[in-house]
Amino acid sequence: MRTLLYTFAIIIxxxxxxxxxxxxxxDLDELGSPTRQESxxxxxxxxxxxxxxxxxxEEFQVETPIYVPCPAGGAPASALDQSGPYMVxxxxxxxxxxxxxxxxxxxxxxxxxxxxxxxxxxVSLQLxxxxxxxxxxxxxxxxLRDRASPExxxxxxxxxxxxxxxxxxxxxxxxxxxxxxxxxxxxxxxxAGTILAIPLSFFAAQNLMRTVTSPVPSIALSILxxxxxxxxxxxxxxWLIKLGLPLASNLAAxxxxxxxxALLLMAAMRWLATPAETDPKTASGRLxxxxxxxxxSIGGILxxxxxSNLAVNVGELLTPRLGRMGFLGNFLTKLGEILQLLIVPIxxxxxxGVLMNLAGQLGQKLVERATDQLGWLLNLLLAALxxxxxxxxxxxxxxxxxxxxxxxxxxxxxxxxxxxxxxxxGLRTRYDDSxxxxxxxxxxxxxxxxxxxxxxxxxxxxxxxxxxxxxxxAGVLALGLHTVASLAKLYSEQxxxxxxxxxxxxxxxxxxxxxxxxxxxxxxxxxxxxxxTMYRWDINVRMSTIIGFAGGGGIGFLLQQNIxxxxxxxxxxxxxxxxxxxxxxxxxxxxxxxxxV
Amino acid sequence: xxxxLQIEKLTKIYPNGVRALxxxxxxxxxxxxxxxxxxxGSGKSTLLRCINRLVEPxxxxxxFEGRNVTAANDAELRRIRRRIGMVFQHFNLVHRSTVLxxxxxxxxxxxxxxxxxxxxxxxxxxxxxxxxxxxxxxQGRAHNRADALSGGQQxxxxxxxxxxxxxxxxxxxxxxxxxxxxxxxxxxxxxEQINRDDGVTVLCSLHFLDLVHQxxxxxxxxxxxxxxxxxxxxxxxxxxxxxxxxxxxxxxx
Ligand SMILES: Nc1ncnc2c1ncn2[C@@H]1O[C@H](COP(=O)(O)OP(=O)(O)O)[C@@H](O)[C@H]1O
Ligand SMILES: [Mg+2]
Numbered sequence: 001m002r003t004l005l006y007t008f009a010i011i012i013x014x015x016x017x018x019x020x021x022x023x024x025x026x027d028l029d030e031l032g033s034p035t036r037q038e039s040x041x042x043x044x045x046x047x048x049x050x051x052x053x054x055x056x057x058e059e060f061q062v063e064t065p066i067y068v069p070c071p072a073g074g075a076p077a078s079a080l081d082q083s084g085p086y087m088v089x090x091x092x093x094x095x096x097x098x099x100x101x102x103x104x105x106x107x108x109x110x111x112x113x114x115x116x117x118x119x120x121x122x123v124s125l126q127l128x129x130x131x132x133x134x135x136x137x138x139x140x141x142x143x144l145r146d147r148a149s150p151e152x153x154x155x156x157x158x159x160x161x162x163x164x165x166x167x168x169x170x171x172x173x174x175x176x177x178x179x180x181x182x183x184x185x186x187x188x189x190x191x192a193g194t195i196l197a198i199p200l201s202f203f204a205a206q207n208l209m210r211t212v213t214s215p216v217p218s219i220a221l222s223i224l225x226x227x228x229x230x231x232x233x234x235x236x237x238x239w240l241i242k243l244g245l246p247l248a249s250n251l252a253a254x255x256x257x258x259x260x261x262a263l264l265l266m267a268a269m270r271w272l273a274t275p276a277e278t279d280p281k282t283a284s285g286r287l288x289x290x291x292x293x294x295x296x297s298i299g300g301i302l303x304x305x306x307x308s309n310l311a312v313n314v315g316e317l318l319t320p321r322l323g324r325m326g327f328l329g330n331f332l333t334k335l336g337e338i339l340q341l342l343i344v345p346i347x348x349x350x351x352x353g354v355l356m357n358l359a360g361q362l363g364q365k366l367v368e369r370a371t372d373q374l375g376w377l378l379n380l381l382l383a384a385l386x387x388x389x390x391x392x393x394x395x396x397x398x399x400x401x402x403x404x405x406x407x408x409x410x411x412x413x414x415x416x417x418x419x420x421x422x423x424x425x426g427l428r429t430r431y432d433d434s435x436x437x438x439x440x441x442x443x444x445x446x447x448x449x450x451x452x453x454x455x456x457x458x459x460x461x462x463x464x465x466x467x468x469x470x471x472x473x474a475g476v477l478a479l480g481l482h483t484v485a486s487l488a489k490l491y492s493e494q495x496x497x498x499x500x501x502x503x504x505x506x507x508x509x510x511x512x513x514x515x516x517x518x519x520x521x522x523x524x525x526x527x528x529x530x531x532x533t534m535y536r537w538d539i540n541v542r543m544s545t546i547i548g549f550a551g552g553g554g555i556g557f558l559l560q561q562n563i564x565x566x567x568x569x570x571x572x573x574x575x576x577x578x579x580x581x582x583x584x585x586x587x588x589x590x591x592x593x594x595x596x597v
Numbered sequence: 598x599x600x601x602l603q604i605e606k607l608t609k610i611y612p613n614g615v616r617a618l619x620x621x622x623x624x625x626x627x628x629x630x631x632x633x634x635x636x637x638g639s640g641k642s643t644l645l646r647c648i649n650r651l652v653e654p655x656x657x658x659x660x661f662e663g664r665n666v667t668a669a670n671d672a673e674l675r676r677i678r679r680r681i682g683m684v685f686q687h688f689n690l691v692h693r694s695t696v697l698x699x700x701x702x703x704x705x706x707x708x709x710x711x712x713x714x715x716x717x718x719x720x721x722x723x724x725x726x727x728x729x730x731x732x733x734x735x736q737g738r739a740h741n742r743a744d745a746l747s748g749g750q751q752x753x754x755x756x757x758x759x760x761x762x763x764x765x766x767x768x769x770x771x772x773x774x775x776x777x778x779x780x781x782x783x784x785x786x787x788x789e790q791i792n793r794d795d796g797v798t799v800l801c802s803l804h805f806l807d808l809v810h811q812x813x814x815x816x817x818x819x820x821x822x823x824x825x826x827x828x829x830x831x832x833x834x835x836x837x838x839x840x841x842x843x844x845x846x847x848x849x850x
Contacts, residue, residue: 058826269711505689505755509762512671514710515713519694524692577773
């Protein structure tokens with residue numbers, strides 16, 4: 001029985017491998033065929049001689065006279081200058097179309113070049129090629145051409161000799177240029193990815209999210225508050241930018257405005273954040289605080305606007321004056337522009353966050369105060385409303401994506417379905433039940449991250465190359481997105497494996513969740529975070545070397561071009577550059593990681 | 598004497614079905630040093646954690662200074678928690694932070710959330726932290742990393758952290774169980790002193806009966822989540838001992 005099973009397994013195995021050979025077209029004949037061998041030799045030789053360094057050369061000629069045909073009385077002897085390279089022809093004269101042997105001495109070792117026959121017409125005819133040996137000597141036999149003349153004619157060897165030391169070839173320069181671009185692509189992608197991955201990793205950590213629970217009215221109000229916050233935040237930021245732009249257009253006004261607003265903000269902070277929190281706040285105190293907070297946030301937006309404008313202006317001012325260091329000014333400009341771009345989305349997100357938080361608290365209050373009947377009603381109504389809004393938003397996204405123009409299908413029906421789903425949830429839960437929102441957020445985050453992670457950066461870059469054009473920026477975006485997904489996952493696993501004790505201890509002192517994260521979570525995760533970031537940079541350098549194949553810029557782009565042009569010696573330089581940089585990164589990152597952990 | 602802490606019919610059933618606390622009720626007057634004893638697994642940690650709701654009780658009530666802990670919302674709970682210091686068996690310091698930061702963490706419930714997030718504390722709090730460190734004999738160690746300290750020192754940092762809260766109650770969950778017996782007395786003496794001089798009520802779970810006799814005013818004994826005994830340490834006779842610790846247990850010391 002057992003042997004039968006084994007036999008069966010072996011047969012299955014053979015079938016699988018046979019099929020594998022079939023589909024992968026394994027062809028040993030092809031491996032051994034002479035033309036293929038020749039190709040292999042060609043590419044290996046090209047790879048072994050990367051086009052990286054060249055010598056500056058000058059053309060250099062050696063001549064010797066020859067008589068065709070032999071004049072009466074033989075060829076006159078000529079003085080032979082043996083101080084430099086020289087050639088000896090034997091015999092010194094011959095009939096047309098006969099062979100003579102040419103010997104060269106004192107040539108540069110290992111050079112080659114054409115050996116030309118120069119008749120009186122001056123049109124040179126190539127007779128053969130010379131190739132000197134290690135001591136600068138060569139010998140070859142050539143057949144003279146049919147050009148008879150009573151005058152002495154010339155044999156001329158043309159070689160090149162290097163003057164000056166080695167220097168980078170154009171390909172070498174391009175290679176270094178692009179490998180640097182590649183390393184910086186990886187650096188930017190890692191930095192941007194890390195910044196986004198850190199907060200995401202908290203949402204993807206089960207131990208932090210498990211304890212986040214909320215009753216239905218709170219959740220429903222938060223869901224309603226989110227789009228509202230995005231709308232309001234985006235709108236207000238837009239207005240403020242319009243308002244602040246005149247101030248920002250002038251460098252002096254910009255600087256002064258920045259200082260004034262910064263000072264005002266600092267004063268407001270001082271006043272707002274009294275060191276000790278008073279016990280239950282009075283209503284008027286609360287109102288004051290909210291008002292001050294609003295003003296402070298408006299000031300904050302203006303501050304960012306002015307700051308970004310200042311960066312742009314100063315950068316533009318500096319770029320032409322810095323000469324070769326102009327890229328520093330350019331960097332400042334770009335930073336300012338990024339900041340400007342970010343103001344609206346960040347504002348929208350923060351407003352949404354604040355509104356969601358307030359809505360959640362409001363929901364909590366309602367739940368605490370409500371009588372049973374009122375609570376039941378609230379639960380139903382809010383859940384239905386939130387469901388309707390949520391599904392409506394999804395419907396609108398579908399409408400936009402697929403360009404559907406039937407509001408019935410994309411608006412009314414989803415809203416009704418959402419309301420029904422909300423009602424269902426509202427009926428199934430009590431208004432003061434705590435639902436595990438944290439776990440829901442955790443699962444959604446995890447799912448999205450996993451989906452993103454399963455798409456290789458090499459494929460993501462195709463989309464980005466269409467969006468922002470082929471080039472390193474597309475590569476940065478693709479690598480960055482992939483970095484966010486994979487780092488957030490790795491980070492969150494680290495968060496999940498931290499010690500619970502300090503978390504409990506900090507919570508037990510009356511700290512809130514954010515304080516717990518800052519005081520108990522972050523100190524514990526710093527070493528693994530640094531280590532994973534470094535590891536990721538290493539991976540990103542690897543990935544960025546080939547991301548150019550799909551339009552992502554960097555050295556891969558150059559490599560692919562050279563391969564397509566069959567310029568294997570040039571490609572070889574890039575392959576070596578990649579190998580060196582990747583192994584260097586590998587070494588550096590592991591050395592640094594060892595030091596941190 | 599008024600009751601600082603009232604525990605009424607407290608029951609905790611973990612999701613896996615373990616009934617860790619079973620209808621436990623007792624009151625603790627202000628200023629008492631109460632020892633909680635019982636075999637491991639009898640529910641001591643669960644009891645202490647239900648009091649500040651690190652563990653959510655299944656049913657029953659806890660009143661602290663007359664305030665209902667079990668019904669408190671998030672904000673109220675934080676205000677209650679900041680008056681209840683907690684000392685842990687494994688110290689639960691943040692290893693990579695400095696001793697000072699660990700001690701200052703005791704003020705988190707009081708300070709403005711915003712400034713604390715960027716690690717800024719009022720000057721008085723920093724001074725107070727140094728005073729508390731001096732009180733537990735750790736002056737000069739403020740800027741060491743917490744994991745550079747020995748176990749006994751770490752536990753003293755834990756006590757300093759609890760003291761920063763200006764607590765009226767300290768919950769100590771087997772504070773000496775992972776320390777050498779010699780060090781155990783030094784830690785217990787600190788707790789005793791805090792109890793005696795500051796009038797802080799202490800609820801302390803303990804393993805060894807000799808420590809109970811030496812430091813506690815009163816003993817509460819748990820067995821499989823049930824309250825078996827509530828009285829003076831001297832009232833624990835051999836029969837009672839066997840009820841608490843099981844028939845095979847031998848009384849030593
Ligand atoms: N988080 C938990 N989940 C499930 N069961 C638990 C948990 N914590 C403790 N228990 C169980 O509850 C009982 C009481 O535990 P505990 O309060 O830690 O006792 P003690 O502190 O006296 O050793 C034990 O049976 C233990 O296994
Ligand atoms: Mg325990």
